[in-house]
Amino acid sequence: NAGVMQNPRHLVRRRGQEARLRCSPMKGHSHVYWYRQLPEEGLKFMVYLQKENIIDESGMPKERFSAEFPKEGPSILRIQQVVRGDSAAYFCASSPPTGSNYGYTFGSGTRLTVV
Amino acid sequence: QKEVEQDPGPLSVPEGAIVSLNCTYSNSAFQYFMWYRQYSRKGPELLMYTYSSGNKEDGRFTAQVDKSSKYISLFIRDSQPSDSATYLCAMSSLIQGAQKLVFGQGTRLTINP
Numbered sequence: 001n002a003g004v005m006q007n008p009r010h011l012v013r014r015r016g017q018e019a020r021l022r023c024s025p026m027k028g029h030s031h032v033y034w035y036r037q038l039p040e041e042g043l044k045f046m047v048y049l050q051k052e053n054i055i056d057e058s059g060m061p062k063e064r065f066s067a068e069f070p071k072e073g074p075s076i077l078r079i080q081q082v083v084r085g086d087s088a089a090y091f092c093a094s095s096p097p098t099g100s101n102y103g104y105t106f107g108s109g110t111r112l113t114v115v
Numbered sequence: 116q117k118e119v120e121q122d123p124g125p126l127s128v129p130e131g132a133i134v135s136l137n138c139t140y141s142n143s144a145f146q147y148f149m150w151y152r153q154y155s156r157k158g159p160e161l162l163m164y165t166y167s168s169g170n171k172e173d174g175r176f177t178a179q180v181d182k183s184s185k186y187i188s189l190f191i192r193d194s195q196p197s198d199s200a201t202y203l204c205a206m207s208s209l210i211q212g213a214q215k216l217v218f219g220q221g222t223r224l225t226i227n228p
Contacts, residue, residue: 004158033214040123042203042218043159056215091158095214104216106151106158 002026004094004107005074012113013082021077021110025094032075033104034067037089049075082114118142121204121219130228134191138204138219141185145206145217148180150189153201153221162202163189194226 005024013019025032031050035043045059049069060067064082069075079086093106121138128134136150147166151159163178165171165187171178177190187206191198204219 031214035216035218040220042119042121042220043205043216045215045217048214058215093158104161106160108156108158111156 004029004092004105006090006092006107006110008110009108010111010113012115014115015083016081019079019082019086019112019114021079021090021092021112022074023077023092023094023107024074025092026105028096029094029105030097031095032069033093033095034075034077035091035093035106037091037109039088043091046077079112082112084114087112087114116141118217119204119206119219122222123220125223125225127225127227128194130194130196130226132194132226134194134198134224134226136189136191136202136204136222136224138187138206139185140187140206140217142206142208142217143182143185144208146209147207148178148187149205149216150176150178151203151205151218153203155200159203196226196228199225 007022033048034046037043047060047067048056064080066078089109089111091106091109093104119140150163152162153159165178165180168180168182175192179188201221201223203221205216207216
């Protein structure tokens, strides 16, 4: 029973390139959450998605960031035209259909470095 | 002012000591309180979950919530070197969306053998 799978584990992008981060939720989980962790800081909520729906994107920067969770396949967090300030660890979590935060399971994260 | 304040440490204690980790918060709407443990280069894992006020015990771990003081604690008894990690408090409210967690900065804990 695999946990939440994130890939890649490490991603290096030059300024101005696009970054695509993938998250496959645990089996049976239909709710996905993305969080960002800057160095020496706690996790900051970005977006909450269900299959084919964005439920809450109040933590997403207004520009360059987008997220999707299609009917088939993993959830994708997309960052266009990356800047140095986007360097961080991005964590995905998933929960069962009840959407309870009690059932949050985090992946191991993708560490994005912008050079 | 941050919604959730947590002393980042670092905190270093000898093996076997009782560890006390704390967070304060400003949003009185928070109802769900959690503690996560995060090892280096790993994702957070849920340790304790508490709804509203009171105490909850699980093995060597005890979580306390004092809503009147807006203060939560995690106690670790008989601490082990394997407890060395960063501990993050997190909380949420129905008003903001129970699924959206607000995290503290995390406290880096080292247990010395």
